[in-house]
Amino acid sequence: MALRIWASSTANALRLSSATRLHFSPLSRCFSSGNLHSYPSNSPSLCSFLKFRRQNRNLTYALVSIAVLDGLKYANSHEWVKHEGSVATIGITDHAQDHLGEVVFVELPDIGGSVTKANGFGAVESVKATSDVNSPISGEIVEVNTNLKETPGLINSSPYEAGWMIKVKPSNPSELEALMGPKEYTKFCEEEDGAH
Amino acid sequence: MRIPRNLEVWRLGTVNYLKALKLQEKLASDRKINKIPDTLLSLQHPPTYTLGKRRTDYNLLVPESELKNMGAELHYTQRGGDITFHGPHQAILYPIISLRDIGLGARKYVENLESTMTELSSLYGVKAHGQRKCETGVWVGDRKIGAIGVRISAGITSHGLAFNIDPDLTFFKHIVPCGIADKDVTSLRTETDLVLPDDEVIQEQLVSCFARLFGYNDIIWKDKNVIEIDG
Numbered sequence: 001m002a003l004r005i006w007a008s009s010t011a012n013a014l015r016l017s018s019a020t021r022l023h024f025s026p027l028s029r030c031f032s033s034g035n036l037h038s039y040p041s042n043s044p045s046l047c048s049f050l051k052f053r054r055q056n057r058n059l060t061y062a063l064v065s066i067a068v069l070d071g072l073k074y075a076n077s078h079e080w081v082k083h084e085g086s087v088a089t090i091g092i093t094d095h096a097q098d099h100l101g102e103v104v105f106v107e108l109p110d111i112g113g114s115v116t117k118a119n120g121f122g123a124v125e126s127v128k129a130t131s132d133v134n135s136p137i138s139g140e141i142v143e144v145n146t147n148l149k150e151t152p153g154l155i156n157s158s159p160y161e162a163g164w165m166i167k168v169k170p171s172n173p174s175e176l177e178a179l180m181g182p183k184e185y186t187k188f189c190e191e192e193d194g195a196h
Numbered sequence: 197m198r199i200p201r202n203l204e205v206w207r208l209g210t211v212n213y214l215k216a217l218k219l220q221e222k223l224a225s226d227r228k229i230n231k232i233p234d235t236l237l238s239l240q241h242p243p244t245y246t247l248g249k250r251r252t253d254y255n256l257l258v259p260e261s262e263l264k265n266m267g268a269e270l271h272y273t274q275r276g277g278d279i280t281f282h283g284p285h286q287a288i289l290y291p292i293i294s295l296r297d298i299g300l301g302a303r304k305y306v307e308n309l310e311s312t313m314t315e316l317s318s319l320y321g322v323k324a325h326g327q328r329k330c331e332t333g334v335w336v337g338d339r340k341i342g343a344i345g346v347r348i349s350a351g352i353t354s355h356g357l358a359f360n361i362d363p364d365l366t367f368f369k370h371i372v373p374c375g376i377a378d379k380d381v382t383s384l385r386t387e388t389d390l391v392l393p394d395d396e397v398i399q400e401q402l403v404s405c406f407a408r409l410f411g412y413n414d415i416i417w418k419d420k421n422v423i424e425i426d427g
Contacts, residue, residue, distance in 0.1 A: 077351070099301020102330070105250050120349065123249065128277035128332040129302040129346035130249045192299055 066189065067094040069160050073176055074185035075136035077118070080160065083176055087142060091164040092124070092133060092155060095189045101126040103155045106148040108165060113141045115168055117175050122165065124155060133165065137175045143167035200413040201234070201298075205403050206420045207396075208239040213246065213271050213282070216290065220354040223292045227352050234293040236406065237356075238399050241282040243268035243367060248277045248345055255279040255372040268367065275355035277332070277345030278375035285383075286363040287399045289356045289406060296351035298410070306344055308409050309357045310334050313342035315405040316359065316398070320388040333374065334359075339382035343374060360384060361398050 072080045078096035082089045097103065105125035115121045115135035123130045144166050148154060155163040170176065180188060208216070216239060226232045245268055247253055256270070256279060263270055268283075282288060289312070295305055310326025313334040317324035324341055326334045334342030342359045362385035373381050385392060392398065407415050 096301075099303060101301075101303035101306075107249065123274075125249060125276045127303050127306040128248075128275075128344045129306055129348055130274060130276040131302050131348040132350065134350075 068182045068186045070182050073179035077134045079136050081136045088168050088170050089164050090166050094159050097156045097159045103152045106152045108144045109141055111141055136179055137170050138172050139168035139170040141166050142169050202414045202416055203234050203236055203407050203412040204416045205236045205238055206418050208420055210240045213241050213244040220290055224352045224354045227292050228350050237290040238403050239288050243283040245270045245281050247272050247279050248275050252278050255375050258370045275345040275347045279371045280343050281367045282358055283363045283367055285361045287359045287361055287402050291353050291356050293353050294351055306332055309344050311409050312406045313359050316402045320390050322387045336382055336387050339380045341382050361395055
């Protein structure tokens with residue numbers, strides 16, 4: 001209910017014409033019921049931004065909420081890194097999974113291999129498109145998420161938690177400093193989406 | 197002020213699959229470093245079966261040796277999608293474009309490829325539709341007229357779409373096309389009452405639909421012989 005009121009006042013603020021109907025995509029419905037992004041109450045705080053996605057040629061727009069988490073670093077190719085001690089976990093962001101569509105296949109590298117900053121380490125398939133996934137940092141792969149083989153959709157339903165892709169021992173921790181923080185990344189996404 | 201965007205279209209005629217693949221790889225790496233603008237390859241293939249990254253060769257219903265007897269090749273690729281057939285009188289478009297430059301994700305890009313084919317179909321009075329949940333491609337009723345299989349690497353696309361003008365549909369009997377067992381494959385020839393012009397005309401119309409949907413201001417046409425490009 002709160003989400004609906006929020007969306008309605010946003011629509012008023014944006015002065016949408018009466019010809020444009022707002023309704024909720026499955027993404028935001030799940031979000032409000034807590035199924036889609038089920039972050040526990042002690043998890044890093046969540047900032048998010050709203051975007052409109054045109055649903056079809058009849059100019060129906062859905063209000064979609066894209067989540068960006070505090071405590072993570074972000075690459076401009078839409079991957080995130082969570083650095084905890086000597087290990088960094090890597091996955092793709094909510095913005096990325098939203099733009100991909102339903103993920104049906106994930107290709108992951110082998111443990112023991114290495115990743116290099118800004119180079120591909122695997123791929124995901126959605127809507128008959130394979131998209132490379134790039135590593136935001138360099139290092140040695142110490143773990144891969146084998147659950148993604150059976151349940152590739154975890155990348156859509158839980159991009160920051162159950163949908164993690166690889167864990168890496170960073171070889172050059174200063175690379176993390178060069179990445180974007182959550183506010184910067186949110187702005188980056190808004191500019192990228194707004195420019196076109 | 198929005199910078200005008202040009203699309204360079206290479207009309208290649210009929211090209212062997214592997215030659216076209218090598219050409220796409222070269223163009224994609226050139227596009228990545230901005231050596232070339234957005235480029236679109238417009239061509240046809242000799243009889244060829246291809247598989248995607250998931251290597252779903254269980255959807256090939258005959259042994260590979262039999263394909264050779266039919267005069268067809270088989271290739272494994274890095275594109276998305278399942279098994280499919282390419283052959284004469286099927287219009288192929290391979291866009292080598294930067295999705296990052298136009299702010300498109302995979303889903304929206306593929307939707308636009310579907311719309312390219314539905315628009316082309318409507319020029320001949322055929323009501324086709326895409327955006328079928330879980331079944332990417334273009335359909336006339338329950339019959340598939342256009343297929344899509346794409347690769348996106350460093351934000352640059354390769355592979356693309358295949359639209360059935362009037363291919364020999366019996367070639368599709370030897371596979372479970374796109375992994376979908378209970379649906380038929382169709383063609384523009386089958387679906388329209390209108391007399392079709394030459395393939396070249398239809399391929400040009402397909403390119404124009406693509407350019408319009410993707411917002412290009414100008415098309416620069418180039419007729420190329422792939423063998424010349426190799427050397």
